[in-house]
Amino acid sequence: MKIFSGNAHSKLAKKIAAHLGHELANVEVTSFPDGETFVQINENIRGEDVYLVQPTCPATNHNLMEMLIMVDAAKRASAGRITAVMPFFGYARQDRKDKPRVPITAKLVANLISAAGVDRVLTMDLHAAQIQGFFDIPVDHLYAKPVFIKHLREQHGDDASNLTVVSPDVGGVKMARSYADKLGAELAIVAKHRVSATKVEAMNVIGDVDGRNVLLVDDMTETAGTLCAAAEILEKHGAKSIYAGVSHGVLGDMGRKRIADSAIKELITSDSVPQAYGEKVTTVSIAGLMGDAISRIHDGKSVTSLFDIDA
Numbered sequence: 001m002k003i004f005s006g007n008a009h010s011k012l013a014k015k016i017a018a019h020l021g022h023e024l025a026n027v028e029v030t031s032f033p034d035g036e037t038f039v040q041i042n043e044n045i046r047g048e049d050v051y052l053v054q055p056t057c058p059a060t061n062h063n064l065m066e067m068l069i070m071v072d073a074a075k076r077a078s079a080g081r082i083t084a085v086m087p088f089f090g091y092a093r094q095d096r097k098d099k100p101r102v103p104i105t106a107k108l109v110a111n112l113i114s115a116a117g118v119d120r121v122l123t124m125d126l127h128a129a130q131i132q133g134f135f136d137i138p139v140d141h142l143y144a145k146p147v148f149i150k151h152l153r154e155q156h157g158d159d160a161s162n163l164t165v166v167s168p169d170v171g172g173v174k175m176a177r178s179y180a181d182k183l184g185a186e187l188a189i190v191a192k193h194r195v196s197a198t199k200v201e202a203m204n205v206i207g208d209v210d211g212r213n214v215l216l217v218d219d220m221t222e223t224a225g226t227l228c229a230a231a232e233i234l235e236k237h238g239a240k241s242i243y244a245g246v247s248h249g250v251l252g253d254m255g256r257k258r259i260a261d262s263a264i265k266e267l268i269t270s271d272s273v274p275q276a277y278g279e280k281v282t283t284v285s286i287a288g289l290m291g292d293a294i295s296r297i298h299d300g301k302s303v304t305s306l307f308d309i310d311a
Contacts, residue, residue, distance in 0.1 A: 001298050002045050002079075006054040006070055008063040009274050012087065012287060013053035019291035025050075027073075029066060037066050039073045049298050050079040051122075053290075056090030056109075057250055057273040064090060064109065068116045075117035083120040083297060084113055087272035087286060088220075088248045092127035095134075110134035122293055124272060124286065125219045125247035140303050142293055144247040144270045144286060149182055151268060151284045152215075152245075162240075164188050164212045166205075168230035172218055179217050179245070186212070190230040203233075210238035216264070220248035224255035228262040235263040243268065249276030249283070256281075 002025040005013030010024075017024050026042040052074070054067040067084065074082050094105035106128075113121065114137055121135060124142040132139040163185040167176035173189060180187040188207025214234055221227050221244075231242045242264050249269030251259075256278035259267055269276045270286045277283060289306065296303045 001051065001294070002043075002048045003051045003053065003294070004041075004070060004074070006052070006063065006066045008054045008057060008066070009087070009272075011274065012055075012271055012285075012290075015271075015285060015287035016053060016085075016291045016294065019287050020295060027070070029070065037062075037069050039066075039069050041073055041077050044077075045074060046078040047080040049081050049083075050074050051083045051085050051294055053085040053087075055086055055088035055273050057088050057248075057275060058252075060090040064112075068112060071113075071116040071118055081119045082117060083122055083294070084118045085290060085294065086121060086123045087270075087290060088250070089123045089126055089131070092131055095128045095131055106131050107134045113137075120297065122290070122297065124270075124289075127219055140293060140297065142286075142289060142303075142306055144272075144289075145178060145182070146306075147270065147284050147286055147289055148245050148268060149179075151282075152183070162212050163215060164207065164209050164239075165215050165217060166190060166207070166209065166230065166234065168216055168218055168226045175219065176217050179215065183215075185215070188214075190233060205233060205237045209234050211240055213241045214239045214243065216242065216244040218244070218246050220250055221246045221267075221269075222250045222252065222255055224251070224258040224262070227264065227267075228258045231263040239263075241265050245269070248272050249281060251275045251278055251281070 003017045003022055004025045004027050006029050028040045030038050052070050056064045091105040091109045121139045125144055132141055165176050165180040165185045166188045167173045168190050188209055190205055191203045216230055227244050234242055244264050244267045246269045250273050260279040267281045271283050293303050293306050
């Protein structure tokens, strides 16, 4: 097995490699003066099982292109099998035509990855699970939930008698329900209205949160508009302590400021992207989860227990 990393998130790649008892393979990933990416693999990988760790987080286009060029280099170096390890899959929100004459970019990216020569994709908490069907190659879709549940129990104990898990929108109900069932908690929903890409108006709460501790769960946050608007309306409805659990904390300056100024007591997120930090932000590592999946894929074993949402 050979584990490579691009420049998107080398810190996570090193953690994954360490979990597996490996060093990162020697690869040079730089740019020419005009911005073009240059890749050179500095060791023999002929016939090897190659894993390229590269979340397509901001700068999304650059990181995606860097990964595709690394794949091409590995393919031309006669790698036996190439797995794209994408803890965060960019462009996942553009998964359908919701307006006239717009692209389905998630499908385009899936096509690019396959065309470059990737044999398998390993990812986590896709924005829409059906994106797996956009690929004509195997996709192993992991969930951050087991890592988050372990962290929550270690920090806050097993008592969920006064806990309500809340979905910040109708689309996240299935995810919230799986957390609620695993924690033995109640379920509530915030019905929202999105005004623009950066502004969300929360409308109402479906369920009882008065006097209860609340855990907001979502697959990703960028500007934190949805989370903070939901936290505000939950506070108005009498919520006691408001926490949030988000798989991908793709946070910018606006998102960090909103969270710092919000009613959210703590935002728990994974280290799937390097942007996951800030005031009130707690990061839990998915290196072990990703490492275990890579180990099982390499050994030809089942990874079902790792990506089972009810695990």
